[in-house]
Amino acid sequence: MLFHFKNQFPQLNPFWDKYLEFQQRQEVAAKTILLAEGTVSQNYIFIEKGCVRAFFNNNGDDKTVQFFFENEGLTSFESFINDTPGQFTIETIEPSVVYLLPKQYVIRLMEELSSEPYFARLIMQVSAGRQTHYINEFVSFIRDKPEQRYQKLLTERPHIIQRVPQHYIASYLGVSTVHLSRIKSKLAKGKLHF
Amino acid sequence: MLFHFKNQFPQLNPFWDKYLEFQQRQEVAAKTILLAEGTVSQNYIFIEKGCVRAFFNNNGDDKTVQFFFENEGLTSFESFINDTPGQFTIETIEPSVVYLLPKQYVIRLMEELSSEPYFARLIMQVSAGRQTHYINEFVSFIRDKPEQRYQKLLTERPHIIQRVPQHYIASYLGVSTVHLSRIKSKLAKGKLHF
DNA sequence: TGAATTTGATAACATATGTTATCGTCGCCG
DNA sequence: CGGCGACGATAACATATGTTATCAAATTCA
Numbered sequence: 001m002l003f004h005f006k007n008q009f010p011q012l013n014p015f016w017d018k019y020l021e022f023q024q025r026q027e028v029a030a031k032t033i034l035l036a037e038g039t040v041s042q043n044y045i046f047i048e049k050g051c052v053r054a055f056f057n058n059n060g061d062d063k064t065v066q067f068f069f070e071n072e073g074l075t076s077f078e079s080f081i082n083d084t085p086g087q088f089t090i091e092t093i094e095p096s097v098v099y100l101l102p103k104q105y106v107i108r109l110m111e112e113l114s115s116e117p118y119f120a121r122l123i124m125q126v127s128a129g130r131q132t133h134y135i136n137e138f139v140s141f142i143r144d145k146p147e148q149r150y151q152k153l154l155t156e157r158p159h160i161i162q163r164v165p166q167h168y169i170a171s172y173l174g175v176s177t178v179h180l181s182r183i184k185s186k187l188a189k190g191k192l193h194f
Numbered sequence: 195m196l197f198h199f200k201n202q203f204p205q206l207n208p209f210w211d212k213y214l215e216f217q218q219r220q221e222v223a224a225k226t227i228l229l230a231e232g233t234v235s236q237n238y239i240f241i242e243k244g245c246v247r248a249f250f251n252n253n254g255d256d257k258t259v260q261f262f263f264e265n266e267g268l269t270s271f272e273s274f275i276n277d278t279p280g281q282f283t284i285e286t287i288e289p290s291v292v293y294l295l296p297k298q299y300v301i302r303l304m305e306e307l308s309s310e311p312y313f314a315r316l317i318m319q320v321s322a323g324r325q326t327h328y329i330n331e332f333v334s335f336i337r338d339k340p341e342q343r344y345q346k347l348l349t350e351r352p353h354i355i356q357r358v359p360q361h362y363i364a365s366y367l368g369v370s371t372v373h374l375s376r377i378k379s380k381l382a383k384g385k386l387h388f
Numbered sequence: 389t390g391a392a393t394t395t396g397a398t399a400a401c402a403t404a405t406g407t408t409a410t411c412g413t414c415g416c417c418g
Numbered sequence: 419c420g421g422c423g424a425c426g427a428t429a430a431c432a433t434a435t436g437t438t439a440t441c442a443a444a445t446t447c448a
Contacts, residue, residue, distance in 0.1 A: 058337050065332070078322040087333065114314040121308055127321035128272040134328040138259070139281065141335060142368060143252050146435085166396065174336060176436055181397055340405085360426065370406055375427055394445070403436070414425080 004046065004073040005126065009118045019109050023099040028092055035090040041079035043100040047072050050096020051163055054088040055171065064172040065137075067093075067160055077130075080106060093164060146175045147183050198240070198267040199320065203312045213303050217293040222286055229284040235273035237294040241266050244290020245357055248282040249365065258366040259331075261287075261354055271324075274300060287358060340369045341377050 006016050023046070028034070035041055037056055045052075047068055054074070055064040065088065068074055076086035080103065092098075113119040140149060150173055153161055161169060170180035200210050217240070222228070229235055231250055239246075241262055248268070249258040259282065262268055270280035274297065286292075307313040334343060344367055347355055355363060364374035 056333060056337070063333075063336050065336075078326045081318055081322040087329070110318070115311045116314075117309045120310075120314045120317055123314060123317045123321065124275055124304070127317065127324075128275040130321075130325060131328065132272045134325065134332060135281070138328060138332045138335070139250060139257075141332070142257050142259075143250070165394080167394090177396075178398085178437080179435055182435090185397075359424085361424095371426075372407080372428085373405055376405090379427075390448095392445100392447085394443100396443080397441085399438105399440085401437085401439105404434080406433070407431085409430090410428085412425105412427085414423105416421105416423085418419105418421090 004071060005122065008125070009122050011118045012113065012116065012122065015109060015113055015116075019101065019105055022105045023101045025097065025099055027097050028095065030092055030095050032092045032096075033089060034092065034098065035076070035086065035088070037087060037089040038085045040083060041076040041086050042103050044073060044075045044103075044106050045090065046099040046101070047074075048097040048099060050092055050094045050098070052090055052092045052096065052098075053164070053168055053172075054090050056088050062168075062171050063174075064168050067164060067168075067172070069159065069163075075106070093168065141174060146173050146179065147186070149173050150180070150183050151187070198265060199316065202319070203316050205312045206307065206310065206316065209303060209307055209310075213295065213299055216299045217295045219291065219293055221291050222289065224286055224289050226286045226290075227283060228286065228292065229270070229280065229282070231281060231283040232279045234277060235270040235280050236297050238267060238269045238297075238300050239284065240293040240295070241268075242291040242293060244286060244288045244292070246284055246286045246290065246292075247358070247362055247366075248284055250282050256362075256365050257368075258362050261358060261362075261366070263353065263357075269300070287362065335368060340367050340373065341380070343367050344374070344377050345381070 006013060025048075028050075034045055034052065035043075047070055049070060051067060051069045052074075053064050053068070054066045055062045057063075074090070076088065078084060079086040140152070144152070150169075153169070153173070166180060167177045170177045173180060175183070200207060219242075222244075228239055228246065229237075241264055243264060245261060245263045246268075247258050247262070248260045249256045251257075268284070270282065272278060273280040334346070338346070344363075347363070347367070360374060361371045364371045367374060369377070
């Protein structure tokens with residue numbers, strides 16, 4: 001939500017810079033939980049190195065909804081704005097280096113920004129982008145069969161498949177690990193036709 | 195996006211009022227298309243009477259994603275902001291009365307507002323709300339089985355089931371009409387256990 | 389290094405869901 | 419009034435996907 005938007009509206013850059021010093025650098029192991037489902041988000045998280053996933057738990061069975069990599073930042077926007085518990089857990093997949101900016105500073109920063117004319121534009125742009133992202137994920141989930149979603153991942157975001165363990169990918173695609181194996185096996189035998 | 199937010203930040207009310215006169219009232223028949231998939235949204239749409247659905251087409255087979263009723267307004271936000279074609283068709287389900295505010299006025303209104311401090315807050319609030327909505331839909335789609343989604347609809351939004359033809363509901367739930375019939379039949383026989 | 393854990397493939401079976409076809413009801417419109 | 423199209427239920431069958439169990443390879447870690 002924040003520092004990865006630097007330079008998008010150069011007029012706002014001084015605001016980001018001012019808060020850089022409040023970030024806390026952390027080196028964390030794989031499978032470290034950065035934010036637990038059902039708790040209120042306390043930090044803006046920026047990933048310098050490594051990768052993380054967002055998921056929610058359903059009867060002990062994880063459903064992964066998104067992956068994040070280097071130079072991406074994340075927060076539970078609504079959890080910040082409304083002080084409500086978020087519905088996702090954020091967990092590192094690889095050993096990672098992250099920067100955390102405590103909530104209080106994020107709030108203060110947004111207060112400062114809210115009287116800046118370009119801020120409204122930034123927010124609109126960012127919101128439109130996030131909306132588009134969620135809608136696209138949603139539509140793809142409804143429209144495409146798991147094979148198609150896997151192939152899309154393979155061609156459009158191969159880095160995910162390279163770096164992320166397969167059972168997380170299965171969970172992201174909405175199928176069991178067994179079925180993802182079947183899909184890969186069919187693909188390898190060239191038996192898939194669209 | 196606009197008039198249904200009146201009174202949320204009273205400081206902004208004068209802005210909405212100023213644009214009321216540019217709205218066009220229209221009475222339209224059932225199954226009227228207000229916005230076609232793949233075209234750029236030209237109007238903010240406010241529903242005074244009736245109901246509409248948003249859907250996208252997949253091989254001649256509709257997938258409904260949302261229903262709208264009286265006193266709700268809608269636009270394809272990204273289509274407005276980025277001037278890109280939207281991915282949904284907006285179609286009336288019942289004979290309806292709608293108000294249209296042409297895009298140019300919406301843009302002008304947002305320009306005016308972007309220097310208002312409360313506008314940034316409104317945008318953040320609205321964005322958080324829409325994000326929450328899409329995320330909830332998405333999560334519900336992933337987490338719940340069709341029966342559960344149907345039951346949720348039955349208890350939480352019964353007006354939808356009362357007013358909307360069943361095949362649209364099937365498409366919204368992500369199942370075939372046949373399967374929705376099966377679900378209803380099982381429910382009627384009290385054979386569903388959670 | 390060696391044991392434990394994680395990861396992934398596969399088979400066999402169970403269940404959920406789609407597809408097609410048929411039928412009946414209802415409401416709208418000429 | 420009569421026919422036609424929209425709507426919905428149901429059966430029969432086909433397919434997609436989940437579940438459980440087992441095995442093998444890779445990775446981690448004490």
